[in-house]
Amino acid sequence: MITQIPLEHILLLSAALFAIGVLAVISKRHAVMVLMGIELIFNAANLNLVAFSRHDPQLMQGQLFSLFVILVAAAEAAVALAIVLRVYQHFKTANLNQVASKEG
Template identity: 85%
Template sequence: MLNQIPLEHILLLSAVLFSLGILAVITKRHAVVVLMGIELIFNAANLNLVAFSRHDPQLMQGQLFSLFVIIIAAAEAAVALAIVLRVYQHFNTANLNQIVTSED
C-alpha cells in the first residue's frame, strides 16, 4: 500500500487555504480577487470533506458532498462573473470601494 499523507497535514493545508481565502475576501478591493478568495474557501472545505471520508472507505458521503460543492461553486463562479461584468459595464470599475461609494 502506498504511503498515505497523514490527516494532520491535509487539515493544515486546508486551514492555510481557508485562511488565504478569508484574507483575500477581507483585504482585497477588486471583485474578481474576492471571488477567487471565495473559491479558495470552497476548496478548503472540499479538501476537509475528502480527507475525512478517506478514513472510512466504506462510506462515500464526504466525496459525494464534495462533488456537489464543486458543482455549486462552478455555478456560483459563472453567475458571479456575469454580475461583475454587468457591474463593470455600469460603473466602469471593478473596485468594490468605488462601486459602494458611487451615487447613480
C-alpha cells in the first residue's frame, strides 16, 4: 500500500530548501557556493511544481514545466561554472568581494 505524503509537508520542505538557497546566495562569498544556492532555489521551485501537479493526474503540466526548469538549470550551471573559471583565471580568486573590489 502506497501512502500519499500530505501537500503541506512537501510545501514545508520546499520552503526550507528555498530559504537555505536564499541564505546561501546572500551570505556566501565564494562563487561556487552562490551557484549552489541558486540551484537549491530552482529545486524548491521544481518541488512545488511537481507537488501541485499531483492534484490533476490527467494533466502533466507541472512535471513538463519542471523538466524544462531542470534543463535550463543545467545549462545555467554549465555557463556559470565557465564564467567562474574565467574569473578565477583573471583575478586568481573565487571570492566575490575580492573580485568586485579589484579593477581589471
